[in-house]
Amino acid sequence: MFNxxxxxxxxxxxxxxxxxxxxxxxxxxxxDAESSHIDGDVAFIRSDVLCDxxxxxxxxxxxxxxxxxxxxxxxxxxxNFLLMNAKNANAMTGEQGxxxxxxxxxxxxxxxxxxxxxxxxxxxxxxxxxQEKIASAFSKFDYNAKNxxxxxxxxxxxxxxxxxxxxxxxxxxxxSFTIAAICKGAGMINPAMATMLCFxxxxxxxxxxxMEELLGEATEQSFNRISVDGDTSTNDTLMLLAxxxxxxxxxxxxxxxxxxxxxxxAMMILRDGEGANKLVAFEVTGAKNExxxxxxxxxxxxxxxxxxxLFGEDPNWGRIASTIGASGVECDDSKLSIHxxxxxxxxxxxxxxxxxxxxxxxxxxKNSSFKVTCDLGIGTASYxxxxxxxxxxxxxxxxxYRT
Amino acid sequence: MFNxxxxxxxxxxxxxxxxxxxxxxxxxxxxDAESSHIDGDVAFIRSDVLCDxxxxxxxxxxxxxxxxxxxxxxxxxxxNFLLMNAKNANAMTGEQGxxxxxxxxxxxxxxxxxxxxxxxxxxxxxxxxxQEKIASAFSKFDYNAKNxxxxxxxxxxxxxxxxxxxxxxxxxxxxSFTIAAICKGAGMINPAMATMLCFxxxxxxxxxxxMEELLGEATEQSFNRISVDGDTSTNDTLMLLAxxxxxxxxxxxxxxxxxxxxxxxAMMILRDGEGANKLVAFEVTGAKNExxxxxxxxxxxxxxxxxxxLFGEDPNWGRIASTIGASGVECDDSKLSIHxxxxxxxxxxxxxxxxxxxxxxxxxxKNSSFKVTCDLGIGTASYxxxxxxxxxxxxxxxxxYRT
Numbered sequence: 001m002f003n004x005x006x007x008x009x010x011x012x013x014x015x016x017x018x019x020x021x022x023x024x025x026x027x028x029x030x031x032d033a034e035s036s037h038i039d040g041d042v043a044f045i046r047s048d049v050l051c052d053x054x055x056x057x058x059x060x061x062x063x064x065x066x067x068x069x070x071x072x073x074x075x076x077x078x079x080n081f082l083l084m085n086a087k088n089a090n091a092m093t094g095e096q097g098x099x100x101x102x103x104x105x106x107x108x109x110x111x112x113x114x115x116x117x118x119x120x121x122x123x124x125x126x127x128x129x130x131q132e133k134i135a136s137a138f139s140k141f142d143y144n145a146k147n148x149x150x151x152x153x154x155x156x157x158x159x160x161x162x163x164x165x166x167x168x169x170x171x172x173x174x175x176s177f178t179i180a181a182i183c184k185g186a187g188m189i190n191p192a193m194a195t196m197l198c199f200x201x202x203x204x205x206x207x208x209x210x211m212e213e214l215l216g217e218a219t220e221q222s223f224n225r226i227s228v229d230g231d232t233s234t235n236d237t238l239m240l241l242a243x244x245x246x247x248x249x250x251x252x253x254x255x256x257x258x259x260x261x262x263x264x265x266a267m268m269i270l271r272d273g274e275g276a277n278k279l280v281a282f283e284v285t286g287a288k289n290e291x292x293x294x295x296x297x298x299x300x301x302x303x304x305x306x307x308x309x310l311f312g313e314d315p316n317w318g319r320i321a322s323t324i325g326a327s328g329v330e331c332d333d334s335k336l337s338i339h340x341x342x343x344x345x346x347x348x349x350x351x352x353x354x355x356x357x358x359x360x361x362x363x364x365x366k367n368s369s370f371k372v373t374c375d376l377g378i379g380t381a382s383y384x385x386x387x388x389x390x391x392x393x394x395x396x397x398x399x400x401y402r403t
Numbered sequence: 404m405f406n407x408x409x410x411x412x413x414x415x416x417x418x419x420x421x422x423x424x425x426x427x428x429x430x431x432x433x434x435d436a437e438s439s440h441i442d443g444d445v446a447f448i449r450s451d452v453l454c455d456x457x458x459x460x461x462x463x464x465x466x467x468x469x470x471x472x473x474x475x476x477x478x479x480x481x482x483n484f485l486l487m488n489a490k491n492a493n494a495m496t497g498e499q500g501x502x503x504x505x506x507x508x509x510x511x512x513x514x515x516x517x518x519x520x521x522x523x524x525x526x527x528x529x530x531x532x533x534q535e536k537i538a539s540a541f542s543k544f545d546y547n548a549k550n551x552x553x554x555x556x557x558x559x560x561x562x563x564x565x566x567x568x569x570x571x572x573x574x575x576x577x578x579s580f581t582i583a584a585i586c587k588g589a590g591m592i593n594p595a596m597a598t599m600l601c602f603x604x605x606x607x608x609x610x611x612x613x614m615e616e617l618l619g620e621a622t623e624q625s626f627n628r629i630s631v632d633g634d635t636s637t638n639d640t641l642m643l644l645a646x647x648x649x650x651x652x653x654x655x656x657x658x659x660x661x662x663x664x665x666x667x668x669a670m671m672i673l674r675d676g677e678g679a680n681k682l683v684a685f686e687v688t689g690a691k692n693e694x695x696x697x698x699x700x701x702x703x704x705x706x707x708x709x710x711x712x713l714f715g716e717d718p719n720w721g722r723i724a725s726t727i728g729a730s731g732v733e734c735d736d737s738k739l740s741i742h743x744x745x746x747x748x749x750x751x752x753x754x755x756x757x758x759x760x761x762x763x764x765x766x767x768x769k770n771s772s773f774k775v776t777c778d779l780g781i782g783t784a785s786y787x788x789x790x791x792x793x794x795x796x797x798x799x800x801x802x803x804y805r806t
Binding site for chain 1: 462464466492494495527529531636714720722728729732733736749751754755756798
């Protein structure tokens with residue numbers, strides 16, 4: 001059928017795409033915990049041929065100006081330029097926020113040919129973009145660079161590490177295409193997207209209809225299943241840009257690659273969950289229907305008491321059970337069972353946690369990732385969402401962010 | 404009409420009620436941060452004449468055994484004895500949990516005459532009550548004591564301070580009655596009740612129908628409006644016990660006193676919110692309908708990003724706006740306005756926070772309590788809920804609880 005290879009780097013691997021990021025003085029230091037250099041704060045991704053584009057945006061009612069700007073283009077528009085900035089979300093800025101983007105693109109056109117340019121922003125809500133500072137990037141950009149590292153770093157905010165991934169797909173007929181993405185996000189992460197930006201580029205010859213279908217599917221099994229703190233931002237964006245220049249395409253191969261890239265990036269966001277140390281899968285099985293499975297699973301990944309118990313490595317299954325009961329789904333404590341990985345923690349016949357199983361539970365909870373499975377024993381529906389623990393660091397980061 | 408006086412102490416003020424608490428070795432130290440003595444862990448409240456009783460219980464589907472035990476009594480039952488314990492919630496203990504209560508009451512009857520006795524428990528979920536330890540209290544109780552202090556301390560878990568209140572109501576005809584309560588709760592607090600126990604006693608000659616009506620009303624304006632962490636426990640109980648022995652009653656006076664006592668206790672829980680330093684009222688006005696006002700208000704009091712911003716004393720109204728937008732209610736950023744107390748923080752005409760208003764906002768946020776008002780500008784419905792900040796202490800308390 002096809003072979004899928006993980007390759008080094010990010011969107012620099014994709015034929016026909018160019019990208020760069022520069023610092024114009026909005027970021028004072030690197031967001032990367034392990035880096036001492038100054039990250040960029042304005043960046044671009046461009047293609048030398050026009051791209052089809054499809055996107056999923058935040059469900060927040062107060063969509064930021066860049067999202068409103070995007071939505072003014074006609075359906076099925078094509079573009080050759082994406083401009084990005086950190087430190088300012090351009091959200092809650094009203095009509096002026098959209099005008100500010102148009103003004104920036106008038107300025108940008110003096111430096112590079114742009115067609116239906118798109119913008120994406122992340123940072124603090126409620127302030128107009130600094131036109132002068134952002135426009136000062138336009139003479140600094142190397143428009144022929146393929147610097148995915150700089151670009152990915154430029155959209156980082158509270159992220160502790162850079163997020164980029166690339167895959168090469170070789171088809172049986174000897175043709176091949178590439179799919180690659182950069183991503184940012186660490187907090188304000190909730191199902192139905194979060195403060196996350198993710199830009200996927202590909203040179204695959206993918207039809208527009210497949211882009212829509214497969215991006216929707218990819219979103220559902222990745223970004224829609226993670227929660228850091230239950231908050232959904234004004235700026236969330238997942239975008240797929242396809243310039244088709246490889247000429248190669250296979251739908252199943254593309255589906256697998258896109259699902260893989262989005263799922264792995266979603267897990268990277270969760271690993272980077274502000275101050276988080278553990279990645280936990282919350283699987284709910286035996287639910288009455290899918291909606292109830294989703295409700296119970298998300299209640300677990302959002303519960304403060306569950307998250308602090310994870311941080312404390314306390315095998316306190318009572319908080320798991322209580323959260324299921326509080327979520328409002330149909331359940332019965334005589335039908336419920338709870339596992340940590342393969343270890344039975346609770347069932348009707350085995351309610352109290354004896355010393356031996358408690359010791360085994362401790363071992364599992366020391367791992368940096370594990371699975372909590374709650375079988376409601378009511379029906380046949382299941383759902384898995386992904387969460388992380390809540391540490392002192394989360395409070396520190398979010399009490400101090402902005403100031 | 405009537406005069407309402409706040410009086411010292413708790414349920415010791417109410418004629419015909421007796422109460423005491425003792426330590427049987429389940430608590431090793433006082434929960435009270437300012438106390439060095441050892442609190443009780445088993446306690447009782449009894450009346451020398453039979454009481455009418457009405458209660459509101461948790462909405463959690465996994466109701467604890469004491470609640471199931473209570474619900475086995477016929478409607479309109481009367482009782483003379485309430486037994487309480489801390490350290491063990493007797494939740495998720497199945498049928499055995501209910502049998503354990505009955506067994507304890509068989510034992511208790513050897514020491515004191517009980518009629519339809521009630522039990523209430525708080526603590527860790529998932530373990531059977533230690534019959535032997537709890538029963539050892541029965542010979543230690545002073546059944547004729549009026550020791551509200553010991554009783555209130557005995558139900559404390561993560562509480563930092565004891566919660567009791569009493570009011571005396573003098574009617575125009577010279578008659579009078581008393582209403583008093585003890586309460587526990589600090590975390591796992593969410594609208595629709597929380598890990599809170601509250602026992603209100605009165606000697607008012609209140610009809611049973613009024614007890615039902617007024618307790619429902621009191622719940623709605625107090626415990627149903629507070630949130631510490633969005634979690635709803637298996638054991639929440641608000642109970643009103645009336646022995647009628649004063650012979651005095653006035654419905655309006657009782658309503659005012661009961662609303663006051665439950666509201667003030669709810670605010671005490673919030674003040675004690677695990678690690679919390681600030682009490683914040685979230686008022687939503689101009690909502691499309693009451694349900695939307697409730698949804699938006701509760702989203703604010705539950706948001707981790709709002710709570711950490713409160714802890715950081717950061718006038719970051721973007722998080723307030725984003726939370727409103729994410730809550731799914733009808734809203735429009737050109738119609739929205741946000742106030743901190745009387746200070747306008749955001750409106751369509753005044754989006755960016757200038758230095759002067761930011762400085763004023765800092766002053767307000769330094770206070771130990773203030774009000775955030777969001778006018779959605781859509782309709783006429785309004786609702787206020789109450790929340791607190793999220794501090795390092797919350798994480799510490801809940802990571803370490805149990806171990």
